[in-house]
Structure formats: structure tokens, C-alpha cells
Amino acid sequence: MYQLNEKIRNLKPYDPISGEYAIRLDANESFFGLPEDLRTEFSHIASELVLNRYPDPLSTQVCQAFADYYQVPVENVTAGNGSDELISIICTSFLEKGDTFLTLEPDFSMYRFYGVIAEGVPVTMQKPESLCVDVDEVIRVCREKDVKLLIFSNPCNPTSLGLCREELRRLITSVEALVVLDEAYMDFWNQSLLPEFDQYDNLLILRTCSKAFGGAALRLGFAVGSLALTNALKAVKSPYNLNSFTQAAGAAILRRKEESQAAIKEILQSKEELLAGMKELAGRFSQQIKVFESNTNFVFVETPAYEQIFRYLLDAGIAVRKFTGYLRITAGTHEENQALLKAMEGFFVAENQEGK
Numbered sequence: 043m044y045q046l047n048e049k050i051r052n053l054k055p056y057d058p059i060s061g062e063y064a065i066r067l068d069a070n071e072s073f074f075g076l077p078e079d080l081r082t083e084f085s086h087i088a089s090e091l092v093l094n095r096y097p098d099p100l101s102t103q104v105c106q107a108f109a110d111y112y113q114v115p116v117e118n119v120t121a122g123n124g125s126d127e128l129i130s131i132i133c134t135s136f137l138e139k140g141d142t143f144l145t146l147e148p149d150f151s152m153y154r155f156y157g158v159i160a161e162g163v164p165v166t167m168q169k170p171e172s173l174c175v176d177v178d179e180v181i182r183v184c185r186e187k188d189v190k191l192l193i194f195s196n197p198c199n200p201t202s203l204g205l206c207r208e209e210l211r212r213l214i215t216s217v218e219a220l221v222v223l224d225e226a227y228m229d230f231w232n233q234s235l236l237p238e239f240d241q242y243d244n245l246l247i248l249r250t251c252s253k254a255f256g257g258a259a260l261r262l263g264f265a266v267g268s269l270a271l272t273n274a275l276k277a278v279k280s281p282y283n284l285n286s287f288t289q290a291a292g293a294a295i296l297r298r299k300e301e302s303q304a305a306i307k308e309i310l311q312s313k314e315e316l317l318a319g320m321k322e323l324a325g326r327f328s329q330q331i332k333v334f335e336s337n338t339n340f341v342f343v344e345t346p347a348y349e350q351i352f353r354y355l356l357d358a359g360i361a362v363r364k365f366t367g368y369l370r371i372t373a374g375t376h377e378e379n380q381a382l383l384k385a386m387e388g389f390f391v392a393e394n395q396e397g398k
């Protein structure tokens with residue numbers, strides 16, 4: 043009888059919200075579809091693909107488009123099948139069995155998952171009530187626990203809060219660990235360390251096309267770091283990790299910098315609208331909901347009624363992301379935001395009447 047080993051025995055496949063919901067505000071995707079002319083370019087790309095040959099193992103063209111967009115040298119860029127693949131590769135290759143790795147909770151759940159699969163030993167730092175990260179504490183724990191890899195998102199998914207550059211510099215230069223700085227949402231904020239990545243020999247920065255660029259289904263992410271780190275990453279990744287279509291289509295998206303930046307501006311306006319509406323609700327129902335500041339395309343709220351609100355919204359055809367004690371809501375179109383806010387208001391009004 044074949045026995046699954048212990049580390050995978052009880053795992054379940056990743057199951058985001060399944061079912062059909064008219065309004066999807068649960069996965070931090072862009073609400074923009076692709077513009078018509080980009081679709082036309084994609085059809086052209088698809089018709090020209092040489093599918094009987096392996097793709098470019100180093101994804102040169104799309105790495106160059108990324109390098110041009112962010113003004114970094116192409117030699118320091120590695121492309122991955124989503125940044126998820128890069129996180130997985132980094133954990134399995136930069137960690138040795140038994141090495142400690144540090145995550146800050148709450149944060150993106152895949153860090154801990156991949157670290158444990160890699161047989162690293164997880165150390166978790168719980169964020170305080172404010173959900174702000176105490177950099178001195180992180181440094182202290184890194185030293186005390188001999189942490190080999192520190193990984194976190196900045197700005198953070200799900201809290202939407204972030205550390206500014208000055209704090210990041212202090213953190214990176216004060217620890218021996220490899221620091222994996224996941225900037226999946228940094229297109230919505232202005233504290234990126236990309237312009238100075240080459241000043242650190244223990245820093246890998248991750249970016250993705252899944253959020254700001256509206257390319258979640260393409261599966262395209264990037265890592266930027268020193269030549270030593272980049273060369274190691276390129277050597278350990280699977281040779282043909284990015285298919286030809288993603289390479290060409292990703293390059294096409296990244297070459298349209300003005301369009302992307304216009305879309306990002308609109309997404310941020312939508313986020314401001316959602317945030318303002320949520321703060322207005324929090325003012326009226328202050329016992330039931332608290333809203334955090336946002337540096338991303340989503341809004342994070344604390345509420346004891348997270349379970350009931352989550353269900354109530356699903357019944358109204360609106361999917362958001364639920365955490366114990368919190369809800370994370372992605373900015374949608376104006377209509378989607380209004381529908382969400384109206385439903386939340388409906389919930390609180392009904393709740394308060396019942397309580398009387």
C-alpha cells in the first residue's frame with residue numbers, strides 16, 4: 043500500500059471561491075478587460091506561434107520588456123510562471139532542509155506553504171492589532187532564530203499596509219537572511235526598492251502581471267536581484283517554465299506603459315471611492331466595522347461579523363475574501379463598488395434593527 047508522506051498527506055487543492063457570482067471582488071484582479079487592439083495583437087501572436095519548438099528558456103523578450111518598463115538591467119531579471127512559481131522555486135532552492143524561514147502574519151499564505159513543502163522550519167511573527175510591522179522586532183527575531191529566509195509582501199496582501207523604503211533599507215541591511223520582498227501590489231504605491239535593488243546582495247524583489255496589469259490568467263511574474271542570486275534562480279528553475287504565448291503576450295502588455303499607467307490610475311480612483319464609502323459606513327456603524335488605510339487596489343476591514351457579512355454578500359451575488367475577523371474587498375468598477383457598499387449598508391441596518 044503506497045503511503046503519502048506526512049508533509050503532503052493532508053493537503054487539499056487550492057480552492058478559491060467556487061460558484062458563479064455576478065460581482066467578483068475576492069481575488070485582487072484588475073476589473074479591466076483587455077483593450078480591443080491588444081486582443082487583436084494577441085490573436086496575431088497566437089497565429090504566429092511555433093508550437094512544435096520549445097520556448098526560449100530564458101524568456102528574453104519578456105524580460106527585456108519588463109527591464110524597459112521598470113528601468114532595471116535585463117541581466118538581473120528572471121521570469122516565472124506567475125510569481126507563485128518563483129516563490130516556490132526560491133523556497134525549494136534557497137532553503138535547505140531544517141533552515142528557519144520567517145513569515146509575518148497575516149500575509150500571503152503561499153509563503154508558509156511553499157516553505158514547509160521545502161522542509162524549512164517556519165517561524166511566524168504575529169502582527170499586532172494595528173497590523174503594522176515592527177521592523178526592530180523582525181530584525182531581532184531574524185537574529186535570534188538564525189532565519190535564513192524572510193519573505194513578506196509590501197504593500198501587504200491582505201492588510202494593504204506597507205513599510206516605507208527607509209524601514210526596508212534598515213531591515214535588509216540588518217539581517218543575514220535572504221529577504222524576498224514581494225511587490226505584487228507596488229504598481230499601486232510608491233515605495234518600491236527596484237531602483238536600488240543592486241545595493242543589496244541579500245534581496246530578491248518579486249513583481250507580477252496578475253494585479254495591476256490585468257494579466258492574471260497569463261501567469262507571469264518576475265524576480266529581480268543581484269547577478270549571483272539571479273544566476274542561481276535561472277539555474278534551478280525548470281528550463282521551459284514560461285510558454286511561448288505568455289512570453290510574447292506578456293511582452294506586448296509591458297510595452298504599453300502609458301496604457302497600463304492610465305489603467306492603474308483608474309483602479310486607484312476606484313479604490314479611493316470604495317475606501318471612502320467604507321469609511322463612511324465605519325463612521326455610522328463604528329462598533330461593527332473598522333477600515334484600514336490602503337496602499338493597494340483593495341480595502342481591508344476588521345469586523346466581528348465577517349462570517350455573516352461574507353454569506354450575506356454571496357447571497358447578493360458578491361464575492362469578497364474572508365479571513366478570521368476580517369474581510370478583504372478588491373476595488374471594482376463604479377457599479378460594483380456601489381453594489382457592494384449598498385449591500386454592506388443593508389446588512390448593518392438590518393443587524394442594528396434586530397439588536398433593538
Ligand SMILES: *Cc1c(COP(=O)(O)O)cnc(C)c1O
Pocket residue numbers: 070123124125126127150195199224226249250251252253258261262263
Ligand atoms: C496575487 C499575489 C501573488 C501571485 O501572483 P501570481 O503572479 O499570479 O502568481 C503573489 N504575491 C502576492 C502578495 C499576491 O497577492
